[in-house]
Amino acid sequence: MDKQKSVQELDEVVVRFSGDSGDGMQLTGTLFADASALFGNDVSTFPDYPSEIRAPQGTIGGVSGFQVHFGSRKVNTPGDFCDVLIAMNPAALKANAKWVKRGGMIIVDADQFNEKGYQRAGYKTFDAVSELNLQDYKVIFAPITNLTKESLKDSGLDNKSIIRSKNMFALGMVYYIFDRPLNFTEKFFEKKFSKKPEVVEANKKVLRDGFNYAANIHAIASTYKVKQATTLPKGKYRNINGNTATAWGLIAAAEKASLPLFCGSYPITPATEILIELAKRKDLGVKTLQAEDEIAGICTAIGAAYAGNFAVTTTSGPGLSLKSEALGLAVMTELPLVIVDVQRGGPSTGLPTKTEQSDLMQALWGRNGEAPMVVIAASTPSNCFDYAFMAGKIAMEHMTPVLLLTDGYIANGSEPWRIPSMKDYPDIKPPIVAEGTEGYMPYARDEKRLARGWAFPGKKGIAHRVGGLEKDFLKGTVSHDPTNHQRMVDIRAEKVQRVQEFIPEQQVIGDPEGDLLVIGWGGTFGHLFDAVQEMRANGKKVSLCHFNYINPMPKNVADIFGRFKKLVVCELNMGQFANHLRMNYQQFNYLQYNKVQGLPFTVVELVEKFNQILEGK
Amino acid sequence: MEEQYMNYTPQDFKSDQEVRWCPGCGDHAILNAVQKALPEVSKQLKYNLERYVFVSGIGCSSRFPYYVNTFGFHGIHGRASAIATGVKVANPTLSVWQVTGDGDALAIGGNHFIHAVRRNIDINILLFNNQIYGLTKGQYSPTSPLGAITKTSPFGTVEHPFRPGELVIGAQGKFFARSLDVDVKLTAEIMVEAAKHDGTSVVEILQNCVIFNDGAYDNIADREHRDDRVIVLRHGEKMVFGKNRDKGLILSGLSLKVVTIGQGGFTMDDILVHDAYNPNPGVHMMLANMEYPDYPVALGVIRNVKDSTYDDNVRDQVLEVMKTAKIKSVDDLLNSGDTWEV
Numbered sequence: 014m015d016k017q018k019s020v021q022e023l024d025e026v027v028v029r030f031s032g033d034s035g036d037g038m039q040l041t042g043t044l045f046a047d048a049s050a051l052f053g054n055d056v057s058t059f060p061d062y063p064s065e066i067r068a069p070q071g072t073i074g075g076v077s078g079f080q081v082h083f084g085s086r087k088v089n090t091p092g093d094f095c096d097v098l099i100a101m102n103p104a105a106l107k108a109n110a111k112w113v114k115r116g117g118m119i120i121v122d123a124d125q126f127n128e129k130g131y132q133r134a135g136y137k138t139f140d141a142v143s144e145l146n147l148q149d150y151k152v153i154f155a156p157i158t159n160l161t162k163e164s165l166k167d168s169g170l171d172n173k174s175i176i177r178s179k180n181m182f183a184l185g186m187v188y189y190i191f192d193r194p195l196n197f198t199e200k201f202f203e204k205k206f207s208k209k210p211e212v213v214e215a216n217k218k219v220l221r222d223g224f225n226y227a228a229n230i231h232a233i234a235s236t237y238k239v240k241q242a243t244t245l246p247k248g249k250y251r252n253i254n255g256n257t258a259t260a261w262g263l264i265a266a267a268e269k270a271s272l273p274l275f276c277g278s279y280p281i282t283p284a285t286e287i288l289i290e291l292a293k294r295k296d297l298g299v300k301t302l303q304a305e306d307e308i309a310g311i312c313t314a315i316g317a318a319y320a321g322n323f324a325v326t327t328t329s330g331p332g333l334s335l336k337s338e339a340l341g342l343a344v345m346t347e348l349p350l351v352i353v354d355v356q357r358g359g360p361s362t363g364l365p366t367k368t369e370q371s372d373l374m375q376a377l378w379g380r381n382g383e384a385p386m387v388v389i390a391a392s393t394p395s396n397c398f399d400y401a402f403m404a405g406k407i408a409m410e411h412m413t414p415v416l417l418l419t420d421g422y423i424a425n426g427s428e429p430w431r432i433p434s435m436k437d438y439p440d441i442k443p444p445i446v447a448e449g450t451e452g453y454m455p456y457a458r459d460e461k462r463l464a465r466g467w468a469f470p471g472k473k474g475i476a477h478r479v480g481g482l483e484k485d486f487l488k489g490t491v492s493h494d495p496t497n498h499q500r501m502v503d504i505r506a507e508k509v510q511r512v513q514e515f516i517p518e519q520q521v522i523g524d525p526e527g528d529l530l531v532i533g534w535g536g537t538f539g540h541l542f543d544a545v546q547e548m549r550a551n552g553k554k555v556s557l558c559h560f561n562y563i564n565p566m567p568k569n570v571a572d573i574f575g576r577f578k579k580l581v582v583c584e585l586n587m588g589q590f591a592n593h594l595r596m597n598y599q600q601f602n603y604l605q606y607n608k609v610q611g612l613p614f615t616v617v618e619l620v621e622k623f624n625q626i627l628e629g630k
Numbered sequence: 631m632e633e634q635y636m637n638y639t640p641q642d643f644k645s646d647q648e649v650r651w652c653p654g655c656g657d658h659a660i661l662n663a664v665q666k667a668l669p670e671v672s673k674q675l676k677y678n679l680e681r682y683v684f685v686s687g688i689g690c691s692s693r694f695p696y697y698v699n700t701f702g703f704h705g706i707h708g709r710a711s712a713i714a715t716g717v718k719v720a721n722p723t724l725s726v727w728q729v730t731g732d733g734d735a736l737a738i739g740g741n742h743f744i745h746a747v748r749r750n751i752d753i754n755i756l757l758f759n760n761q762i763y764g765l766t767k768g769q770y771s772p773t774s775p776l777g778a779i780t781k782t783s784p785f786g787t788v789e790h791p792f793r794p795g796e797l798v799i800g801a802q803g804k805f806f807a808r809s810l811d812v813d814v815k816l817t818a819e820i821m822v823e824a825a826k827h828d829g830t831s832v833v834e835i836l837q838n839c840v841i842f843n844d845g846a847y848d849n850i851a852d853r854e855h856r857d858d859r860v861i862v863l864r865h866g867e868k869m870v871f872g873k874n875r876d877k878g879l880i881l882s883g884l885s886l887k888v889v890t891i892g893q894g895g896f897t898m899d900d901i902l903v904h905d906a907y908n909p910n911p912g913v914h915m916m917l918a919n920m921e922y923p924d925y926p927v928a929l930g931v932i933r934n935v936k937d938s939t940y941d942d943n944v945r946d947q948v949l950e951v952m953k954t955a956k957i958k959s960v961d962d963l964l965n966s967g968d969t970w971e972v
Contacts, residue, residue: 051970197968242972251969265960275720277712295948296955297963300719302944305745309712312705312742316685316716319703320724324716342706431972432964470683470701470717470724478645478695480704490647491696 025084027092032101042079053241059091071133089539093615104134124158185223258397260290266405277313307335321469367611368422371586392538455489523556530577544619656811656837667821708739762843795918
């Protein structure tokens with residue numbers, strides 16, 4: 014080994030892989046994240062990809078990125094800036110140079126920095142380092158394409174397949190720099206290409222050659238060691254992303270309710286993976302119906318709910334718009350239904366692959382008539398499981414549609430998750446009406462929850478009709494009586510409000526009083542948490558109040574808000590939750606920090622903002 | 631003890647709700663036909679009353695579920711096929727009936743309708759076709775004839791109508807039948823056949839709207855001319871019609887042709903035999919598209935072909951996967967794949 018090489022020990026590192034959208038950067042990043050997690054680090058990832066299937070090769074529009082943050086302590090975000098950037102072409106470097114920490118390492122595929130590459134990426138010169146002001150960075154020009162060709166020249170693979178493997182060469186280099194074991198990735202090749210042994214061998218070889226190349230060149234003066242995480246609670250872990258966790262949480266709710274899970278859905282980015290994951294789970298009896306459109310997705314789910322399945326539908330922003338009319342039907346028929354909305358940039362088709370929190374008002378109000386709905390938001394990739402489970406529990410036990418909000422950032426992002434045991438989750442007991450119930454009234458309610466009974470078709474003695482027209486208070490028959498309508502509007506609102514009695518009190522992270530309370534909801538948790546921790550480490554009296562239950566909100570909210578001098582609501586929209594709070598708790602003054610760029614917050618910008626607020630700017 | 635399903639009468643299927651269609655509306659006759667058909671279906675298929683679920687969208691016809699004494703779901707405009715699909719997949723043992731109009735099924739619900747048919751989900755769709763929007767008071771529908779003068783087409787429509795049978799067969803439909811509201815006996819008979827068919831059964835019922843499109847089918851429904859202007863098809867029987875049973879259909883080249891038996895050298899031997907079970911949709915399509923005055927309008931079961939159904943396929947696939955699955959519970963699932971200990 015090279016004796017001159019120094020090994021630096023770090024607590025945490027951020028690596029960003031970037032390349033053309035055909036370069037396999039998402040896979041490369043995922044493999045690196047998985048290897049780090051399996052090695053025992055805590056990990057947080059951020060896939061950042063374009064919405065075009067294939068933008069013109071080598072252009073800025075086609076750059077796909079995947080950021081991995083891993084550490085020997087708990088990591089809460091994918092990191093604002095990266096220590097190492099891998100850029101497979103000039104466009105990737107141009108698009109991502111601003112995300113590298115000053116003085117950080119940049120590895121580029123030198124073979125792509127030719128005239129054509131520079132021109133496609135819109136450079137003014139043929140000198141990326143000067144043009145992008147990277148003189149203070151460690152930029153390594155490695156001939157990755159040619160070395161990959163050399164490495165695989167005897168592999169028997171065709172030229173296209175060989176060139177496609179260059180991402181594995183780059184990955185091998187990164188494995189060397191961070192002293193990652195290769196075996197997890199090699200196992201992945203063996204599984205993924207089990208029917209093509211020559212592809213397994215080729216990938217292994219190119220990965221090792223990349224590793225060895227990095228070890229041999231003197232350009233890489235130091236490597237880094239990030240120890241296994243020791244601060245994580247003991248237990249068995251796995252990696253999970255938000256969409257998978259959501260799917261599994263829904264299945265868990267079905268299991269606890271002893272009912273089949275039915276998902277009627279229509280593919281839409283970034284929610285599609287939930288449907289894909291559920292479709293795999295026929296082994297657990299899950300029925301998925303890929304409907305002809307979003308409206309059919311939710312309507313099949315409503316039909317399935319009527320017929321006695323735990324029914325869900327999944328979508329993203331524009332799809333939720335299409336489902337609006339049917340949401341009202343679910344409210345009127347008082348059937349259990351979970352609607353998952355994985356938020357993305359809007360309005361309209363907006364930024365399909367970018368994250369945002371701008372569907373909140375639609376979730377709360379996007380229906381005709383007085384149509385209140387329970388709204389819940391997950392806040393990390395792994396807790397999508399818990400909140401999907403809770404959405405199911407509330408929907409079934411309270412006989413109401415529940416809208417679960419996640420977002421592109423936590424849906425695609427992944428983190429290690431301490432595997433829970435189902436025995437630690439509560440039972441779900443829907444008010445199922447027994448066959449032959451005497452004097453059954455379809456809209457009679459239990460006193461505590463105001464939930465009506467769930468009477469499955471096929472059962473004797475409880476035949477009844479439901480529908481979208483206003484219901485008689487007890488019989489459920491059509492009623493146009495004015496006072497009955499008022500009474501039904503009131504009781505539907507009260508039913509949703511009663512959910513407050515069944516959700517936990519709101520927690521505050523940090524002291525229960527102070528100068529500034531940072532308020533957030535949903536997928537911004539990790540960034541807000543890190544920013545608040547940094548403020549507190551610097552002696553500032555700042556705490557975090559992060560919401561998962563949006564409607565109704567926990568009981569103790571006003572009590573919490575009243576203990577702080579200033580309140581700032583931070584969200585990736587123009588102030589939707591702030592306005593929700595203004596409506597519900599009018600006695601407080603709310604400052605706002607909003608960002609709508611299709612990107613998560615950075616910890617840096619949050620800390621800067623909080624300091625300004627404390628200084629009264 | 632004799633099972634209950636043997637002894638139902640039409641009365642058992644009447645709900646306590648007041649029927650609110652206009653006096654003289656064809657819907658009354660169709661409701662009678664359903665209440666007549668269900669006891670027969672129950673007897674033949676051994677169904678209890680609770681096994682039926684009636685699902686509808688929006689429109690006059692869609693009030694139907696309130697009037698049938700069983701489970702019912704009055705949905706939203708155009709979405710009945712989707713709701714019915716969910717009901718059936720959730721519980722394939724239910725006998726699911728969708729009641730819908732030409733506007734509900736073929737305009738706002740056109741997408742759901744063709745996809746239900748394509749999937750061959752085992753539901754029975756009763757499509758009331760009065761060629762007009764009734765509940766919204768007299769606008770043209772997707773089945774209104776070209777040139778129809780309505781409130782929203784004061785100078786006549788300029789759009790071509792759908793022919794429901796053509797649409798159904800074009801969407802790979804396996805069961806298509808047609809009836810007339812006034813012929814309660816035939817309608818009930820067809821409904822029993824639809825119930826017995828596994829897969830999507832579409833029954834188009836030509837229905838009169840006394841208020842906004844009165845007499846739309848008088849030229850064929852009128853008692854005096856009906857026998858000469860409609861043909862009632864029955865599987866295995868010759869395609870003959872006419873008051874004197876002297877007219878028939880033959881194949882002439884690639885088209886159907888009406889001939890008079892005993893004239894022009896045509897004998898009974900030349901007349902086509904109706905084969906509703908033929909998977910080839912060619913003749914069925916021609917029969918479904920016959921229009922007066924060039925042809926008699928075909929009533930009865932035009933197409934009735936066996937095929938696997940969506941709901942059975944879903945159930946079978948789930949059972950098949952579960953049989954050999956390693957993952958039996960959520961705990962198994964959570965602990966599957968790559969895991970590590972800290």
